[in-house]
Amino acid sequence: MLLEVKNLRVHYGKVEAVKGVSLSLRQGQIITLIGANGAGKSSILKAISGLVRPSGGEVLYEGRRIDGQPPNRVVEMGIVNVPEGRRLFKLMTVRENLRLGAYLDRDSRRVADGIEEVFDRFPILREKQHQPSGKLSGGQQQMVAIGRALMARPKVLLMDEPSLGLSPKMIDEIAALIVELRKAGLSIVLVEQNANLALHLADHGYVLETGSIALEGPSDRLLSDPEVARAYLGA
Incomplete structure (x- = not known):
């Protein structure tokens, strides 16, 4: 496995933003984290990239623990964040x-x-x-x-809300670029408010609710899940 997050916890003061999340990314794969604002998606990316220190759990990259490493060291290893905004x-x-x-x-x-x-x-x-x-x-x-x-x-690209505030035409261009980057060999963790777009781009999805994974599975299965459709796809 290229990247693994095991039982990750992130606190901001007394508030627990991420509550024991586990996920994995294979070489050449796109995974997506979807969920409402405040679900913990961006905090997971920040913990992977060294921008926040986890309060529990592990982040492994190519089999080695990297949680607690400074951001410049994480970049040097091959994990790069495209931040929200x-x-x-x-x-x-x-x-x-x-x-x-x-x-x-x-x-x-x-x-x-x-x-x-x-x-x-x-x-x-x-x-x-x-x-x-x-x-x-x-x-x-x-x-x-x-x-x-x-x-x-990078070998791994962490993308936080890449479609935010863009026109429909530009969203299509960014989506096509993400597909291109994967074809070029990049592995991608995609955080995206546009759940429909994210699940169409990704191989595997994780649905987050208040810091925990409520549902996960192949993206095509999540797209056809009535609960996901009702809550995130406007159906």
Whole structure:
């Protein structure tokens, strides 16, 4: 197994946000976490990427425990987070934001090649590379956020609400990109409010309610589950 979360617990003060969650990700797989706001989805991603320290449980990557490692070490291992809300440096240019994604890489040639690969994937960013990222549309900013993550050459991509605030057309483009990234060999953990989109993209889904897994299974099975349809798919 590439990534395993075992009995994970996360507290913020006295509040337990994640209550003993277990999940797993295989090489080349997309898994999705769906659920209402406050269900603990983003906290799980933050615990995996070292942004919050778990209060219990384990996170294993390629068989080794990584919970408690600092975020830069987790990135170095190959796990990179695309955060909710993009979190770009809005006064910095597109190109400068992309370079920050490779801050651990001392090979300037490889960094330059990485930027070119991002521009090949997102041609509009080549046109806008010298513009402040804060001047871009929401969809273009999401491209920069994903491109910045790809600059670290990850094996596992953690994506937190990539469709948030985007137009339907741009959501379709981001969905197509996620499929492309998987075909290119990336393994993806997808947190997404749009449960219908998430389950169509993923191989396996986990439904979270107030910090615990209420339901899990192959995505096609969850899509046809009447409880999931009623609660999350608007049926």
